[in-house]
Amino acid sequence: MKTTSDVTIYDVAKALNLSPSTVSRGLKDHPHIHTDTIKKIKAKAKEMGYRQNKLASSLRKKSTETIGVVVPRLNSYFMAAVIAGMEEITNQHGYGLIISQSQESSRKETACVSTLFNSRVHGLLVSLAYDTENVDHFNQIIRKNIPVVFFDRVFDCPGCMGVMIDNFKAGYELTSHLISQGCRRIMHLSGNLLRNVYSGRFEGYRQALADHGIAFDDELLITGDLGSQSGIEAARAALNMKNRPDGIFTANDTSAVEVIYELQKSGIRVPDDIAVAGFNNEPVSRVIQPCLTTVDYPAREIGRLAASSLINILKDKGSTSLSAIIVKHELIIRESSLRKKVPGTIKT
Amino acid sequence: MKTTSDVTIYDVAKALNLSPSTVSRGLKDHPHIHTDTIKKIKAKAKEMGYRQNKLASSLRKKSTETIGVVVPRLNSYFMAAVIAGMEEITNQHGYGLIISQSQESSRKETACVSTLFNSRVHGLLVSLAYDTENVDHFNQIIRKNIPVVFFDRVFDCPGCMGVMIDNFKAGYELTSHLISQGCRRIMHLSGNLLRNVYSGRFEGYRQALADHGIAFDDELLITGDLGSQSGIEAARAALNMKNRPDGIFTANDTSAVEVIYELQKSGIRVPDDIAVAGFNNEPVSRVIQPCLTTVDYPAREIGRLAASSLINILKDKGSTSLSAIIVKHELIIRESSLRKKVPGTIKT
DNA sequence: TTGAAAGCGCTAACAA
């Protein structure tokens, strides 16, 4: 639908016998305009149903005051909280947010970036799709000096900055915890190892094994899309091994839940026969029986930090010096990995 | 950041010794432009890194080709799927989507609508916030002939249309099912009864009771925000009644999960002592033990339908005749309500 | 098949 007969500042100006520029100024409380005039203008504008045309304004100012967000999917508590954090900050600074989903596809991600680019966003907040292999599709935008801040799923490229947790450390801690519970043969279900979040967790896992004198067996590394199906398959693979694992560390909670189910279906006791740990502290981790050991990270805070960083870059082009912000995570130990029952250490 | 030195059609025109209008036409395959010229123009534009300025284009055309979406929250599988369905349709028709969250607050919802209005969206797809009591904040936009299509949480107002399921029927079916399982004293945990989704489910519940000769006891109706806490409180209320319920029907899965937990903590067996049923078929409903009886509805399809309806209204202002689209739902019966174990009827 | 020119609604430098 074409926008129908809008009231413009010209209409308001005419009605008040003023010039359009005075109206324009009055509407934004320009200090040079008389208070009474401002009042008159605002009253008239309201009366006439005037609304600012952001398009014209942005065109004229060559500035849209919007920030683009590209996320893999909008269906997790994590993302909803991240975005809420971003909105909190950007709104404070007068920016709007345009949100788009890549649906975990690199191709769609490219399209999203391109659309946002054409919409003249001032900056981009991005968490990469599952299968994105390089960041060529950001080159265009970076060349135009439009800052990009990655969060969670970041890409290590010169000039980009990222907000994330220390996935290596988290993976290390989680694996060490499993080892402390007596696990010696720990399977790891991971995602695309190109994604920092998954490679970090994997490397942490491997390092923990090494530090505890356990050899890494690559039969125990399984990668998949971390959806329900890949959890089921991982569990079956574990069950079919002649030398079964006694612990499984999956890189997200969704797949961990399926792993537990599949194991239980075959009469395996979790954690006694096989301990299981996930990642993300999704709400479901508290619902599954036994409750899932996992890693929590402050989603809203990550959103806030990513947004503030971007805005800082936007305000003064100086502080682009820092390249990464690492947010604290927390190991949440629950029944799914607790073999040595020590009262008082279980978190819900 | 101000957009830096962009290439415009003027630049391209100059480089090719053509007029800006020819370039403008060439870029969009205008039939009057010579094929060779088109090729030349596109090649040059690409070479020079030209990108269309949507602001200028929209301003000139007085048309933004965008649709605004206002949802309570982005944190459910339901919403993610709805939005994916909307994107599918709107993209096919050349529209972009601007998504905003009301955070379940009427005040924020008003702000969202106003922002989208000022951004000159062509139409609005809205699911109402928890506490929205009237739709005055849509009047402005409706007066301007900008169509609004509600989905899921709709509002019954003249000229608005909505896409939803038959909540009454679903509530009726669910309650009837509980009754068929031997429940006679069924508690209902509901949300704000101003929201159609909750009032519909409640009325369906009440009708089912009546049709089975069970008197409605208003002690058994509890309303809350349907978050985790309200589930816990409902369960406690149930436990504290001298005449305890033997079934609980909650208006969403999140609270149902907490109800089950809280009941189990007190040694109540679900479903044998108290049967429980939820609503929405969120993934968590398959994880909880016992698996949760619930109602499924086709989220993606609802998104598609809402978007198509809006686009239909946009294309020809004729077919505004229909005021509601009712989408099929499905009762998903699982262990949490199954007392009479009949093999083969359990859905997972 | 191409070009010239006006104008979408707004802002801001400059003038008064």
Next chain:
DNA sequence: TTGTTAGCGCTTTCAA
């Protein structure tokens, strides 16, 4: 304190 004016980049009518 207010007004005049040019122009943001694009589309489109009219003319050539």
